[in-house]
Amino acid sequence: MSAAPGRPRQARAPGGVRLTPARIGIYAFLLTAALFFLLPLYIMLVTSFKTMDEIRLGNIFALPLSVTLEPWMIAWSQACTGVNCNGIRGGFWNSVLIVIPSTVLPILLGALNGYALSFWKPRGSQALFAILMIGAFIPVQVMMYPLVRILASVGLFSSLPGIVTVHIIFSMPVMTLLFRNYYLSIPQELFKAARIDGGGFWRIFAQLMLPMSTPMIIVAAIMQVTGVWNDYILGLVFAGRDNLPMTVQLNNVINTTTGERLYNVNMAATILTSMVPLAIYFFSGRWFVRGIAAGAVKG
Amino acid sequence: MKARLLHLSRQLVSWSALLPMALTVLVAYLGTVLWSLKVSLTNSRTFPSDEYVGLAQYERLFNNDRWLLSLENLALYGVLFIAICMLLGFLLAVFIDQKVMAEGALRTVFLYPYAMSFVATGLVWQWMLNPGNGIQQALRQLGWQDFTFDWIIDQDMVMYTIVIATVWQASGLVMAMLLAGLRGIDEEIWKAARIDGIPTWRVYVSIVLPMLAPSVATVFVLLFTAVIKLFDSVVSMTQGGPGTASEVPAKFIMDHLFGRANIALASAGSMVLLLTVLALVAPFLYARSRARRREERG
Numbered sequence: 001m002s003a004a005p006g007r008p009r010q011a012r013a014p015g016g017v018r019l020t021p022a023r024i025g026i027y028a029f030l031l032t033a034a035l036f037f038l039l040p041l042y043i044m045l046v047t048s049f050k051t052m053d054e055i056r057l058g059n060i061f062a063l064p065l066s067v068t069l070e071p072w073m074i075a076w077s078q079a080c081t082g083v084n085c086n087g088i089r090g091g092f093w094n095s096v097l098i099v100i101p102s103t104v105l106p107i108l109l110g111a112l113n114g115y116a117l118s119f120w121k122p123r124g125s126q127a128l129f130a131i132l133m134i135g136a137f138i139p140v141q142v143m144m145y146p147l148v149r150i151l152a153s154v155g156l157f158s159s160l161p162g163i164v165t166v167h168i169i170f171s172m173p174v175m176t177l178l179f180r181n182y183y184l185s186i187p188q189e190l191f192k193a194a195r196i197d198g199g200g201f202w203r204i205f206a207q208l209m210l211p212m213s214t215p216m217i218i219v220a221a222i223m224q225v226t227g228v229w230n231d232y233i234l235g236l237v238f239a240g241r242d243n244l245p246m247t248v249q250l251n252n253v254i255n256t257t258t259g260e261r262l263y264n265v266n267m268a269a270t271i272l273t274s275m276v277p278l279a280i281y282f283f284s285g286r287w288f289v290r291g292i293a294a295g296a297v298k299g
Numbered sequence: 300m301k302a303r304l305l306h307l308s309r310q311l312v313s314w315s316a317l318l319p320m321a322l323t324v325l326v327a328y329l330g331t332v333l334w335s336l337k338v339s340l341t342n343s344r345t346f347p348s349d350e351y352v353g354l355a356q357y358e359r360l361f362n363n364d365r366w367l368l369s370l371e372n373l374a375l376y377g378v379l380f381i382a383i384c385m386l387l388g389f390l391l392a393v394f395i396d397q398k399v400m401a402e403g404a405l406r407t408v409f410l411y412p413y414a415m416s417f418v419a420t421g422l423v424w425q426w427m428l429n430p431g432n433g434i435q436q437a438l439r440q441l442g443w444q445d446f447t448f449d450w451i452i453d454q455d456m457v458m459y460t461i462v463i464a465t466v467w468q469a470s471g472l473v474m475a476m477l478l479a480g481l482r483g484i485d486e487e488i489w490k491a492a493r494i495d496g497i498p499t500w501r502v503y504v505s506i507v508l509p510m511l512a513p514s515v516a517t518v519f520v521l522l523f524t525a526v527i528k529l530f531d532s533v534v535s536m537t538q539g540g541p542g543t544a545s546e547v548p549a550k551f552i553m554d555h556l557f558g559r560a561n562i563a564l565a566s567a568g569s570m571v572l573l574l575t576v577l578a579l580v581a582p583f584l585y586a587r588s589r590a591r592r593r594e595e596r597g
Contacts, residue, residue, distance in 0.1 A: 150326065247419070250419065
């Protein structure tokens with residue numbers, strides 16, 4: 001699974017790149033597929049720039065006759081979730097506040113776990129790791145209610161630290177695996193040399209291993225930011241009313257409104273909510289794919 | 300003596316570093332599973348009770364029409380979702396692998412939905428499939444008067460709309476992972492096949508596909524766990540409707556945990572999900588660890 005996609009390779013199809021019927025078929029298939037994949041993005045975009053009149057009368061595929069930015073403004077700062085009409089900007093900032101600690105802490109813990117598991121190997125740790133790996137496959141619903149009770153008993157339920165704790169718990173299997181595999185590929189000699197030079201557990205971790213882990217930290221950060229930003233169910237249950245992430249507020253805006261649905265506002269809100277992970281995807285490219293491949297064991 | 304003390308203190312430091320992981324494994328993973336198991340054997344309603352009722356909750360669960368419908372929906376959805384994702388993902392990977400122009404752009408286009416949340420995906424497709432303003436209406440306006448595409452409000456068809464939306468979201472992932480597998484295949488195999496005059500499609504089906512087995516297995520497990528988790532997309536697209544036509548087990552459990560205050564029944568449902576996952580994942584993990592051990596032995 002470590003093979004990076006996109007390595008250039010020699011031509012394999014006989015006939016190379018001449019335009020044969022087979023080549024035309026290949027392009028026809030790929031372009032049709034590309035249209036299918038792009039259609040929703042196109043429709044989201046054009047709908048978000050239309051007025052409601054145009055949506056009522058018009059065609060979902062048509063370009064807007066008069067481009068309006070109003071739906072974006074309303075989505076950001078006026079759309080209603082229940083009695084609150086402050087738009088989804090609150091959700092945006094809540095998501096930011098959740099994502100930052102839920103990215104930094106799991107990465108630090110994952111690196112620490114991976115480091116201890118691959119270099120120090122204290123007795124019993126491998127068994128612990130094996131259970132953690134199976135734990136990755138436990139459906140969240142099984143853990144949901146007990147976690148609610150446990151967090152409530154320590155006063156963390158429905159709070160920012162509560163939702164961050166939950167994200168730490170659910171991301172621990174992948175984060176640990178990611179760094180464990182990475183550290184296993186580092187020669188043991190390096191670690192032994194550091195030991196002989198008198199490095200202790202923490203010093204070797206902070207001054208040698210962590211700085212060497214930059215590529216893994218980038219991959220892990222991309223995965224974590226995307227995953228936490230896109231999470232719905234954990235935010236819904238654990239974040240509490242004051243910290244609802246953007247995905248939950250988006251769903252509330254769209255699925256709980258009464259009266260006429262403002263499709264243009266809804267689509268603008270959907271794009272706004274998807275902006276962060278999409279931006280990460282478009283700018284990080286290969287790293288994103290690498291993260292998927294590395295974290296593929298997880299569910 | 301001194302050496303042993305040193306060794307002990309070394310163990311102590313590394314153990315203390317693993318304390319958060321140990322706590323997570325023991326409390327958050329093992330502890331919660333045991334707790335749910337215990338609750339599922341009691342007659343708890345809003346709060347856990349200690350009154351054991353044996354397997355009565357499981358019996359009740361499998362006499363519950365909504366649960367049975369949820370399972371049926373999930374089975375239908377799971378088969379279609381996995382089959383279509385695999386097929387589409389494999390075809391995309393193979394076609395992209397033919398030295399096409401703009402490969403990078405195509406890959407980006409096929410994979411971007413995977414960066415979107417299930418909620419956003421569900422909402423876009425809800426908008427497109429809505430018969431009043433969506434695709435149906437648009438094609439009617441273009442002169443196709445009796446065009447009908449109202450699956451999302453049709454009790455018999457609604458599950459298929461969820462398949463469409465989630466296939467759109469996830470098949471790029473299959474493409475990316477299988478493409479990585481394809482690129483890892485030895486060039487010699489292609490040369491040998493060409494010399495023997497075997498047609499390209501035949502090489503893909505009979506030689507390449509079996510060689511991709513580990514990637515395919517990983518993708519399968521990935522998609523399977525996504526099926527079991529199916530919740531966000533349903534909530535954002537149909538809220539389980541029309542009626543109860545698109546109810547799924549994860550939603551059944553959530554509703555009974557938080558809306559209907561029947562945590563025992565919900566826990567029984569969650570244990571059924573857990574057993575289903577383990578029954579499938581355990582052989583996979585076992586096979587993989589065996590393969591790895593064999594590799595290490597050389």
